[in-house]
Amino acid sequence: MTTNQATWNDESKTLLTVTRDTDGWEVREVRDSQIVRHMRMSDWHRVERVLRLGHLPAIDPALAG
Secondary structure, eight states, X not given: OEEEEEEEOSSOEEEEEEEEETTEXXXXXXXXXXXXXXXXXXXXXHHXXXXXXXXXXXXXXXXXX
């Protein structure tokens, strides 16, 4: 399963990509064709929260759960 969500503003394009695997979900934030953050999450509700925000929070990936 792969999900993409794109947002644009005057300066850049942000793309969130969610990929499902056996360990959970990998979420990548791509801005202007560069991966700026990525996180692996085991809780779908956290993935939903990121999709609502439109970006990955700047937190320690070890806390992603």
